[in-house]
Amino acid sequence: MSDIERVLISEEEISSLVSGIAQRINTDYADKNPLIICILKGSVIFFSDLVRKLTIPLEFEFMSASSYGNSTQSSGIVKLIRDVKVSVKDRHVLIVEDIVDSGITLSYLLDYMQCEGCASVEVVSLLNKTARRVKEVDIKYYGTDIDDLFVVGYGMDYAERYRNLPYIGILKESVYS
Ligand code: PRP
Numbered sequence: 724m725s726d727i728e729r730v731l732i733s734e735e736e737i738s739s740l741v742s743g744i745a746q747r748i749n750t751d752y753a754d755k756n757p758l759i760i761c762i763l764k765g766s767v768i769f770f771s772d773l774v775r776k777l778t779i780p781l782e783f784e785f786m787s788a789s790s791y792g793n794s795t796q797s798s799g800i801v802k803l804i805r806d807v808k809v810s811v812k813d814r815h816v817l818i819v820e821d822i823v824d825s826g827i828t829l830s831y832l833l834d835y836m837q838c839e840g841c842a843s844v845e846v847v848s849l850l851n852k853t854a855r856r857v858k859e860v861d862i863k864y865y866g867t868d869i870d871d872l873f874v875v876g877y878g879m880d881y882a883e884r885y886r887n888l889p890y891i892g893i894l895k896e897s898v899y900s
Pocket residue numbers: 762763764765766788789790791792797820821822823824825826827828829879880
């Protein structure tokens with residue numbers, strides 16, 4: 724696509740990262756019937772690939788939180804747009820994110836889950852971008868670290884576009900500057 728500077732992580736590389744994460748969760752959560760929560764919308768593609776590689780009993784749910792609007796920079800204010808439809812009390816919760824950047828969204832979600840009385844809560848994120856981290860968050864399962872680049876594809880957007888790209892790419896600066 725002409726708006727993409729270059730491919731950062733190919734479909735094949737993504738698949739292998741997802742398999743690695745799934746393997747660890749299959750082992751760690753074999754007898755825990757985890758509640759796996761997809762944080763819409765960015766993580767929907769990663770989530771759907773991940774759960775199909777999990778072979779353990781599990782349930783899944785959807786939440787939606789947003790702090791970006793149509794910008795490349797977090798507003799710092801997280802809005803809960805959609806909550807889970809079941810109680811998380813006493814459940815082993817896994818929060819699934821596509822990317823952790825400032826950590827603001829995740830920190831909000833972790834606080835929220837603790838308050839709701841989960842038995843445990845851990846984070847799964849395909850990408851970990853630490854360069855602009857504002858809130859310290861513990862990401863137990865992640866695919867790979869990335870540099871301070873604005874990435875799109877595989878669920879991730881710029882102004883709601885590019886989510887459908889099957890790879891993760893770097894957006895040309897001319898698109899957003
Ligand atoms: C993205 C992404 C994470 C969050 C990470 O969501 O899916 O939820 O930003 O950034 P942070 O660590 O700086 O908080 P976004 O708010 O863009 O909504 P979306 O998933 O619907 O695209």
